[in-house]
Amino acid sequence: MTTVLESATLGLVTPDTRSxxxxxxxxxxxxxxxxxxxxxxxxxxxAKEAGVPLGSTYHHFPGGKAQLAExxxxxxxxRVAKLVESAREQGIDGAIAAFTRVWRELxxxxxxxxxxxxxxxxxxxxxxxTETARGIFASWQDLMVAGLVDGGVPAERxxxxxxxxxxxxxxxxxxxxxxxxxxxxxxxxxxxxxxxxAARS
Amino acid sequence: MTTVLESATLGLVTPDTRSxxxxxxxxxxxxxxxxxxxxxxxxxxxAKEAGVPLGSTYHHFPGGKAQLAExxxxxxxxRVAKLVESAREQGIDGAIAAFTRVWRELxxxxxxxxxxxxxxxxxxxxxxxTETARGIFASWQDLMVAGLVDGGVPAERxxxxxxxxxxxxxxxxxxxxxxxxxxxxxxxxxxxxxxxxAARS
DNA sequence: GTCTATACGAAGATAGAC
DNA sequence: GTCTATCTTCGTATAGAC
Numbered sequence: 001m002t003t004v005l006e007s008a009t010l011g012l013v014t015p016d017t018r019s020x021x022x023x024x025x026x027x028x029x030x031x032x033x034x035x036x037x038x039x040x041x042x043x044x045x046x047a048k049e050a051g052v053p054l055g056s057t058y059h060h061f062p063g064g065k066a067q068l069a070e071x072x073x074x075x076x077x078x079r080v081a082k083l084v085e086s087a088r089e090q091g092i093d094g095a096i097a098a099f100t101r102v103w104r105e106l107x108x109x110x111x112x113x114x115x116x117x118x119x120x121x122x123x124x125x126x127x128x129x130t131e132t133a134r135g136i137f138a139s140w141q142d143l144m145v146a147g148l149v150d151g152g153v154p155a156e157r158x159x160x161x162x163x164x165x166x167x168x169x170x171x172x173x174x175x176x177x178x179x180x181x182x183x184x185x186x187x188x189x190x191x192x193x194x195x196x197x198a199a200r201s
Numbered sequence: 202m203t204t205v206l207e208s209a210t211l212g213l214v215t216p217d218t219r220s221x222x223x224x225x226x227x228x229x230x231x232x233x234x235x236x237x238x239x240x241x242x243x244x245x246x247x248a249k250e251a252g253v254p255l256g257s258t259y260h261h262f263p264g265g266k267a268q269l270a271e272x273x274x275x276x277x278x279x280r281v282a283k284l285v286e287s288a289r290e291q292g293i294d295g296a297i298a299a300f301t302r303v304w305r306e307l308x309x310x311x312x313x314x315x316x317x318x319x320x321x322x323x324x325x326x327x328x329x330x331t332e333t334a335r336g337i338f339a340s341w342q343d344l345m346v347a348g349l350v351d352g353g354v355p356a357e358r359x360x361x362x363x364x365x366x367x368x369x370x371x372x373x374x375x376x377x378x379x380x381x382x383x384x385x386x387x388x389x390x391x392x393x394x395x396x397x398x399a400a401r402s
Numbered sequence: 403g404t405c406t407a408t409a410c411g412a413a414g415a416t417a418g419a420c
Numbered sequence: 421g422t423c424t425a426t427c428t429t430c431g432t433a434t435a436g437a438c
Contacts, residue, residue, distance in 0.1 A: 035326050036325065036326045037238045037240060037324070037325065039240045040240035040326070115324050119372075119375055122375045122379040123320065123324065124237065125237045125241070130378065130379055134379040134380050138380075160388040160392060163373075163384075163385050163388050163389060164369060164389050166376065167369055167372035167375070167385055168365060168369030168389070170372040171367075171368035171370070171371040171372025171375070172364075172369075172372070174324050174368070175364065175368045177323055177331065178323040178334045178338055179338070183364075187365065188364060188365050188368050188369070191365040195392065198395075
């Protein structure tokens with residue numbers, strides 16, 4: 001059984017999801033952040049959705065809202081990184097496609113109401129969360145760099161292209177939300193494939 | 202002198218800035234939205250920064266927070282559109298450079314604390330503001346389409362490229378904020394120039 | 403017409419009953 | 421250990437004094 005002490009002392013070292021409640025709250029928090037941003041995310045709503053009293057939030061997350069937001073964003077970062085990493089077997093095009101698919105499915109699932117929670121905290125004003133976002137963007141870019149180099153893109157062009165891939169798809173998710181259409185995301189994804197293709201030769 | 206009646210009846214038709222106070226509050230609102238998002242924007246803070254009592258906010262903006270946010274975002278949209286439109290004399294590269302420069306200067310001015318307010322409302326959960334963001338993105342994309350076609354890009358490729366330009370630079374501003382560096386924005390801008398160049402031939 | 407004072411609700415967080 | 425009830429703060433909005 002998870003104790004308060006364990007959560008408090010091991011939380012940052014092993015930010016896994018030890019209980020169903022924790023898992024549900026982290027998932028709900030990621031959704032809420034992607035939908036409304038951290039500021040407008042309400043712990044009351046999250047607790048209600050997870051079916052637990054508000055007070056329990058502070059049992060599972062002694063650090064309160066800050067800890068929950070942090071874990072929600074890092075959890076999303078790791079999950080997406082794993083999907084992209086797996087798809088690297090199909091080359092850089094596969095990695096781009098996998099990254100695109102994550103956001104595509106999120107947009108469809110939520111009827112364009114929810115976007116990337118990492119972008120949300122990157123555009124917020126909490127310095128700690130901004131730093132977390134930086135690290136996650138960096139990890140995604142590193143995966144793309146590896147894929148690009150494997151795919152025959154010159155090493156000196158790879159970092160710029162990797163930034164382009166992450167930044168443009170993050171922006172495309174936002175534009176797709178505004179337009180309530182998958183077209184922006186799909187078009188950007190297609191443009192990226194041609195851009196990478198051109199960089200190969 | 203501006204009356205409440207005029208503001209209420211003409212607000213949406215002629216959303217100009219009739220007084221210094223209005224101007225200052227709209228400017229402050231745009232900054233706050235770009236920094237923290239609409240939800241975390243406080244009318245108290247805005248009034249304090251503008252040097253007016255909180256109550257005066259509702260004299261100048263009878264529609265309250267919603268009206269102020271709406272005017273702040275549309276004001277930014279028009280201002281940026283004008284800058285891009287002017288730069289189209291220097292071709293599509295000039296338009297991309299102008300769009301890049303707007304956000305570059307904002308990031309430097311605010312030490313990476315403030316991004317594009319249009320992206321902020323596009324990633325928020327207010328449907329009215331999301332629709333406003335859609336219209337502004339569309340206006341920017343239309344300008345890019347015109348520039349691309351003028352620059353010799355085939356008409357059928359122009360819309361996709363225009364979306365790519367707007368989406369990738371919007372995303373790049375967010376990544377630049379997270380990294381506290383202009384490198385992402387500048388690299389994306391450079392990649393866009395090469396992408397457009399390739400599309401010309 | 404301008405601004406002070408306040409109403410009212412919702413937020414995060416916590417104390418303490420069980 | 422879990423959850424109820426509450427504390428404090430801060431948000432938007434407004435009523436009414438001047």
